[in-house]
Amino acid sequence: MPSDWTLDPELARDTTEIGDLPLCRLLLNNDANYSWLILVPRQAGAIELIDLSDADRTRLMQEISVTSLALRKITSCDKLNVAALGNRVRQLHFHVLARFTNDAAWPNPVWGQAPARDYDPKKREQLIRALRLELAIAAARM
């Protein structure tokens, strides 16, 4: 990993750190409307998926999958949404979202719908702890 990677300041401001996977920093978006993860490959300068090497793209897909499985297990969501847009924040980042048919934006994509809602700090801590546990279990199996 290049040592000059740093997290985009806007992503840092709007999220809570969960931890580092082999490639990505895993973040929880500070919006209690949704259970919304963001994966940021720790590769300086990457903006598009195609800026990553083949090996890193395969690794990213694995990390999207393992976080998707953990998120679905914890939330029992109706649908997962995954996306890399980056029209506002350029640093390559991948959204992994748990969606419910009664959530604040369903069936629309979440962007630009309901204003962000603050987490109850205890509930956020519970969710992060549950995610770390599921990801540790998944890592132990691999």
Add this chain to the structure above:
Amino acid sequence: MPSDWTLDPELARDTTEIGDLPLCRLLLNNDANYSWLILVPRQAGAIELIDLSDADRTRLMQEISVTSLALRKITSCDKLNVAALGNRVRQLHFHVLARFTNDAAWPNPVWGQAPARDYDPKKREQLIRALRLELAIAAARM
């Protein structure tokens, strides 16, 4: 490939077929506001990314990459957007979009913004031909 896969009727209605990659059927969305590709893994019953095998997910990431490269080369777009949402159409499908800072939705995601605009049939045919050529070149290199 299972023989019982068929393209979702809504996707079929709203798109023009470009061709089959090893895993995915590649479609052009019939909306001239954007150059908008849709990749549909030909695996019956798949709804989420995590419904695919590891090997198919790696293959899907390769097909997203090769179509992204072709699309950027042809359009000289400012940004690529990639997403698998599936809140309305359940069949697993992946959007790959060329975005411009002066397009009909920028910087928002495209869904639910401008109404779809019909293609000039000649321009659509040109775009599809250019994409097939780029993808053939990419395949020959692999």
